[in-house]
Amino acid sequence: MDDKTDNESIETPLAEIHDAHAQVVQTMPGFREREGQCQMIDAIAYTLLGGTASPLIAIEGQTGTGKTLGYLLPAIPAAKARKKSLIVTTATTALQSQLMRNELPALAKYSGLQFTAVMAKGRSRYACPFRIETALAQGGGHADMFGPDADLPDNTGGFTPNEDQSALLADLQLQLTTGEWDGCKDELDEDIDSRLWSAISSTPHSCTGPNQCAPRGLCPFHRSRADMREADVIVANHDLVLSDVFLGGGIVLPDPKDTFYIFDEGHHLPEKAVEHGSARSSIGAMREHVRSLQRLLPKLPAHIARPDIREPAKDAESALKALGVAYGELTFTQDRDELFRYRAPHGKLPEPVREAANALHAEMAVLWEVANDMAEELDDKEGSAGAQQIARVLGPEMGKLSGLLENDLRLLRLLKTEQPDDAPPIARWAEHDNNELWLEAAPVTAAPMLRTMLWDKCAGAVITSATLTSLNRWSRVRAKAGLSGSDGTQYLRLLSPFDYPRIAELRVPWMKHDGGQANGHTEEIKAMMPSLLAHCSSGTLVLFASWYQLNAVYKSLPAPQKKQVLCQGKLSRDTLVARHRKAVAAGKASVIFRLASMAEGVDLAGSACEHVIIAKLPFAPPTSPIEATRAEWLEKHRKNPFMTMAVPDASLKLIQACGRLIRCETDQGRITLLDRRIVTKRYGKQLLDSLPPFHQSIERKPPPAPENTRQAAFT
Template sequence: MLSSSLKKTIRQVHQHVANNLTDYRPRSSQNYLVAEIAKTLAGEYHKKQRICVIEAGTGTGKSLAYCLGALPLALAQKKKLVISTATVALQEQLIAKELPFFKKHSGLDFKFDLVKGRQRYICAHKLHNALNCDSQTQMEFMPTLTSPLSDMETKCLKQLYDAYINKKWQGDRDSWADTIPDRVWGLIACDKHACQRQMKAHQTCPFQLARQQLMQMDVLVINHSLLLADLDLGGGKILPEPDNTIYVIDEAHHLAHITRDFSSAAATIKGTIDWLDKLTKFSGKMAKVLVGQKGIGQNFKLCDSVNDANKDLKVVRDILDNADFEYSKDDTYRFEHGEIPKSLHAKAKDISEATLDALRCLNKMHDTLTQDVSDGDIKPYVADPILAESGQYINRLEQLNKLWFSYATKGEGTPHARWIKRLEYKSHHDHLLSDCPIEVGYYLKDKLWNECAGAVLCSATLSALGSFDHFAYESGLAKEEGVKFIKVPSPFDYPKQATLRIPASSIEPTDKEFSDHIAKTLPEYLNTKKANLVLFASYWQMDHVSKFLRTKGFNLLVQGEMSREALLKLHTKNIDEGKGSILFGTQSLSEGLDLPGKYLENLIITKIPFAVPTSPIEEAQAEFVQSKGGNPFLSITVPDAAKKLVQSCGRLLRKESDAGTITILDRRLVTKRYGKAMLDTLPPFKRQIDY
């Protein structure tokens, strides 16, 4: 229950913040959110399942609401508050603006920091070794390095080393002013196998220092990928223990998709055979370094397991070479219902067992070497490059085993999408095998919702067609007792601030002539003296229309022709100089784009943003829904498109003082039943539907 003293604290904090916010106006929707978050996390709705799902429209002040509702409670209960986002932009906003302001004016005493994965930091010993060895040793050091570093890359490596040694750089990738080439970073990045906290030599590494500082924090800002990495390790390995943590999952509409990507696995056949051969040579080298006879037995076992795996992989190679699969235009073949042929399934079991045995052996050798260094029997400078290389192989074996274990699991548990892609090279060909779970709700439920102290999931777009059902199902919260679903409208006066127009047209978006039709009619809806954003359904369509309009003398800023940052700078500069601006973009500009006031007054959406189910995962999802008697178009495609359309329309109004026009050139919103349902989910703009 929410104690009277905690209620008083929340009210006081709210008042402190309100007194220091310029143009602050009390909002009943925000007050309601604060109260509901606090009640949920205090266990007023359910003693164990303290989770609320919040859809809050633009301008509601979500970040302030969850800080007010969750942070006083977390501090009182001595629990950590972890705020997870999907985008860097929101992380930067929280760290640079929202949390500093809240700390300064709330009256609460708390510490906060941004938490990054260890791969964003250098391993100091890797950096030292990479610089002080020849190119051949560098390539041994990093198995994925297929050619020596270039002069430019070597110069960058030396600059990094000098800056770190002279304490001018803290050793994290994001704080380096210039771009660090991936090949250079791959040589020096920290990884969970090479950087051992128990070893004295590694206790001053940048990641370990950052981790020590992390434990002193009350609020941690992370991304969804780091959250999943921690859950995958069992929780509490990178971040605080889940049962001692209240999670705020902001931009929660991305969570299921990112979880699905995180849970997938892929590996080639011939490429795997090649690196497994290299692994046997490496393990022999590693065994010789280990003290006593400890490594010899493990090396023999590892070599036997690798040889078994390679024999089976060669059989798989022959099976795939001789199979009569009907590959698509992009050389992909998807297994229907995720069911692989019997011949492949039998080998999958054997490869899964062999790779697991090899992984166990390599892990034991790795741990033994770490212990030898800790005991002082082996010098760190000898062990570090070997630990770095074994770490690379352990990561590869884990991924390989994950793939083949899933291929060996037939018809059990959650449905999976499985497919093969043919790869053609100058001298040879290969096959890339992939695997991805279609549903991940069970994973989130098991690893996160059942373990955490509490959770707040929020976004401007969580419901679809007026219901939370789709989101609840894909995120593992469907039919969960005690989960609170809350929808809070935006404070905007939509009918006064914006007009939504759907022009008359005889050309359907499915017609071949539609792109030509847009190119010819678009000038009618552009305002060359103001700020325009035109959102397209595809790059092809955007390119087609931009080429045509440029022949007519239009000055356009087109996504992809320069960086996003440069594009937006030029757009705002044009408006500041009173020139007007026309910005062309695809779906990726429909989210996270903040152009308030005069920087966006005319928004044009060319087409309902339907996803084309061409990827093997989307095809498998549709197939699974059909197998259950459902309609994939209505149960997946339409809800997803409805959410994207809301996001697209959300670009226009960012503040209560904003105004403008939205034009949607897709008549299906009024001619199709599903279109009318989509139209009803949009904010109540003033409507102008032409006939």
């Protein structure tokens, strides 16, 4: 393609983007043009339209930048111009819903851009009409619909709906038929029992296709997938995208090579990817999976050949016993949750354990192949009408069992695999409570997986968040996400437009104990908290490092202040936030006690949050098996784990916690940090310098005693 064609392929959609932006500026009520947002629009447009060396860009858009419009406005025309699918993916369902209900409709209304958008969810979020019918038959005692000789499982893992649940199912069936409900669990007015939902949710093995078990267009799952194929914008979540990518791509969502991705809340992506690369199971669970296959095979329709697995099952149970014995020879230590844990140093299991895992893997692979083959046989829906009905009931059970056995295999593969010395290790650990032995394994980094399975394959990607850099540098996110500073990937940092020195104060009071002195620190916070809360007349958010500290401080409060406090764990998040906002709106003081690790889940603007109290610097607990194995790996490469990993990660989390205070231009208030390590430790200055430029009030020495106290001393 010559330069003229290149320029034309960029300039035409770029002009459309600038025209759409101009319309938004002129017509959207209350819209204020921001320099950072304009930079973001141009950077994304050029990147996705092919005007840069790499189709990847990471953008840190601090609070107030206007990130959502900043990526939607250029990405939609760019994707249409390049004939690519556009997937906007988030870490939280709250932002997903916000995009669908607010941001995308507003963009369509005020920009003049023409596009369609749908929300993509996992298959299990949708109800299956056939499984609702089956569950109703079981709950009503009509199992004879499958024939008098049918020996069927109840299709629910031992769960049969009671009378009230059967009535609910009948109502849901009616709502599906009339179109009052789209079949998505998230659109139900009330929560549904998890076991009941499991009995009616869509599975690959219960499905005969979009038009076979229900009138055309009625199947919720296939209707959602049909909508997705026609949509210009697909709103998904990181988990769904990673599941699809790690399966090879193009299984549930469009193929990565034909897709532009926008990863909002992109700082979550690396750890989400680690979770997808990990596996967990127990000796008891694996034994039950073997026995479930033995129970299920005799129930198959007569036309399906049933393999004899008596010997493989016996061998698998023997290998399971041997693996349990091998782990029993290891030294477990007890933690504060009364669990006993063993962690493999440097991720290397003792040879007897690795050999036992290898032997069990071989036996379980045979059983998984049988379960997988039988699930495919049941999918064929051959035989008489009665046999087909039986197959459709048994299919979900066999498919589920195949998936469980596949997870067992993935775990055993992680346990038995020997990593090369120069490769990142796999964290391997085990826990028991005297009743069950749980085995776990996880890669210490997802960087290689993200690089080979996502960044190298996709047509283009934008990774954005309010917090991507750590200690004002990109090195940490590059290392975690598999990005590079030398392959053309672009990095753009957009500072917040807020006047932080004027509207926000960071206060670090004098304390005798810091966050590294757990008991003394908690006791001092207990003594300080009543006076801190006494000065709060509106909304306050208090973020704790642990459940222990949260509960200890709450229990020590005077009774009148306890009535003002809403604690995480005692109420659902939505209920807690709603009650808090209602109290503040009524002119009352209200306080939320919450774990710092959950800080991002709270978005309180205006008077709902005028004071944020952070109990402790947010360092990751050193007891995490993954963190401990990462630290060993860094030490092996002569790097300081604390400065390389712990401090940058704490910086990111501290910025997120402080970010709860100022959400828009009219907000104002104070942050109180109850951990003097930020001013006494060498790394403290780095943490302070990475925060927004709040007005700082740091007490360098103990405050003077009140005047009347000094007089009393001389009396």
